[in-house]
Amino acid sequence: MSRFLRSTSARLSLRFALLYAIITALVLGLSYHYADREISDWVSDQLAEDAAGFASLYESEGLDAVRAKLSGFAGFNFEDYRVYLLQDPEGKVLAGNVDAIDWQGSGSYVPVNAIHAEKPRYEDVTGYLLHSVQLGPNRLTLGTSTYFLEELREVLGRGFVAGFILLLLAGLLAGIIVGRRTERRLTQISATLKSVALGQLDRRIPATGSDGDDLARMADEINRTIAQLQNMVESQKQISADIAHDLRTPMQRMRQRLDVLLNAHDLTPEIRTDAEQAVEIADDLIETFHALLRIAQIEAGQQSARFAATSLAPILTRIEDAYSPVAEENGQTLVFDIEDQDATVQGDQQLLTQMVANLVENALRHSPSGTRIEVALTRADGSVLLEVSDNGPGIPAEERDKVFRRFYRLEKSRTTPGNGLGLSMVRAIADLHGAAITLKDNSTGLRVLVRFPAGSTSVIFRAPAQAGMSDSVR
Known part of the structure; x- marks a missing residue:
């Protein structure tokens, strides 16, 4: 109130x-x-x-x-x-x-x-x-x-005073009702615009049925603008997917030709070295095309039908087994603290594994030797919390909204391996699960928080920033 x-x-x-x-x-x-x-x-x-x-x-x-x-x-x-x-x-x-x-x-x-x-x-x-x-x-x-x-004057006076009070209260009540209704409409408009700013282009302002209302006309205009924006974004995504699809086959054929070339016995050392470098470049391009196509499939919601109750502890255990040797080789410390062994969410196991793997791999790839990376699974206030944090170089506050864009990379990360699609895929997977991602400081480095609400059939993912998580950032 x-x-x-x-x-x-x-x-x-x-x-x-x-x-x-x-x-x-x-x-x-x-x-x-x-x-x-x-x-x-x-x-x-x-x-x-x-x-x-x-x-x-x-x-x-x-x-x-x-x-x-x-x-x-x-x-x-x-x-x-x-x-x-x-x-x-x-x-x-x-x-x-x-x-x-x-x-x-x-x-x-x-x-x-x-x-x-x-x-x-x-x-x-x-x-x-x-x-x-x-x-x-x-x-x-x-x-x-x-x-x-x-x-008679006294009766008239009392009647007029009572009538004035009643009319005043009626006018005040009507004003409050109209004001509250207007406030609710403005809140709906504001909430919708905030959701659209976060990338949820399917959100629309609810219709009220009163076409003559100024706010209703404004809501219709905003909805039409959002629809046009959604169509433009979807067209761009479709163009990217079409290009990736059309170029993937020629690139795979070129890769096969390079393999044939490498198997030749009469190659000079110089030509063999050039061919091996060409194979590496072709593999990078094919991997990029696969990532674009996978993001397009995720954004289209094609894998939401496979949602089921998924335990998070086994996913983290597999990722720990896969990336601990990498961390050790890099001189980094990778620590897993699975406090809630029974944590279960509704989602796609393969996609959730991909999302966590991208975040951990991004931290490993873009953090220097000596960095400590922690992954924790806990429960708080009835919610399952997945937290990934590190004490690496971090991400500047002004860059945190940009790192989820396709092919976007920080200036200091352009010399490191990666195609700039890791966090884009994380965002796509999170959106498919109804997630919201944010990036925050971790004192030194960055921290990711993934929140799964209790009793929800969808995953809500909050990612407070990481110091280098995903090849699309650093």
């Missing part, structure tokens, strides 16, 4: 909610003002109509009829709601329920203490709205208590 509140979506949502609250407050405030004025005008109009009715009664039936009607009001005066006072020209009270009213005729409102009567006023009454009319020489004053008007 705290991350959402710091997001642009949250800030926009809160700003719109604040704007919505201000507009709502203005609308409700104006509504209250006009409603209050309408109610006050309606009460004043009622007083005016009553006064006009008494004037008409006076004209038609005389003063006694007016006095009789006013006397009848005494039994229907709930909580001192109405006051009335009929006075002659000298101010003598002719009829009414009050003794006097301190009012000069200016304005329509008087406080309750301006009304004089023997009976005390109802305690909640604070004032009256008045209206007077001349009945011949006499004067009739009618008044209505503001008690019910104030009660």
Whole structure:
């Protein structure tokens, strides 16, 4: 939630909610003002109509009829709601329920203490709205208590405040919902772009079904761009595979011709030496073509059907047997620490062996004499961990994203054997198993971590950098 509140979506949502609250407050405030004025005008109009009715009664039936009607009001005066006072020209009270009213005729409102009567006023009454009319020489004053008007105002005020709070909460909730939805969409877009940057070109932003949405249109454009990029990359890979396939047969024929040439008995020493060098070059080229074709097959997922539960300990044991003599010959130390003998993952045994072998061989090939290379198989937090580390020269941080490219080699590695495809094959195998590879420092040298999540049917491989692992790097 705290991350959402710091997001642009949250800030926009809160700003719109604040704007919505201000507009709502203005609308409700104006509504209250006009409603209050309408109610006050309606009460004043009622007083005016009553006064006009008494004037008409006076004209038609005389003063006694007016006095009789006013006397009848005494039994229907709930909580001192109405006051009335009929006075002659000298101010003598002719009829009414009050003794006097301190009012000069200016304005329509008087406080309750301006009304004089023997009976005390109802305690909640604070004032009256008045209206007077001349009945011949006499004067009739009618008044209505503001008690019910104030009660109505209070009810309206509470209603408007409650309505404002509800609308504010509704607007805030709607803003948060829209903001969270927008944040989720942006997170999906960001996650997809990060995956594409890591080489997962098959990733797409999930469709939402709302074509008119700006984010949906942007997601469609991004998906189309990724699809075009994927097609371009696949075309390049296919071209490489086609070239490797088409040239492999002529190279093998040339290799056979060179063998025939070497078997000839009349070769001079110089020609025999040149022929042997040509054979070595041809073998390197054929090996390169085989590697390209194998990478293409792996990237096409042709071997994923062979996935099965695979024990990692026997793989490491075979690699230890194969590469320990090489390390000893190079003056290097190769140490295997298989702590978890039961570690099993879902994958292709041959490909996993190839991946680990490439990493170990790369460390051996590009590290100097005296280097210590460690391979460990452990378990942590429910995950199986395969770690390969060395104290060799390492890989510069700015080069670590590049070493998985085909034929890419560090400048210092161009004089060493290799074709620059070792780590490309590692990446292809890792991708086939759902793996993610990273390269990191190992204090002195580099370190590779391969993480296999517990209970997963696919391998997740994390390779923190090695000091020279794979012929494609160093």
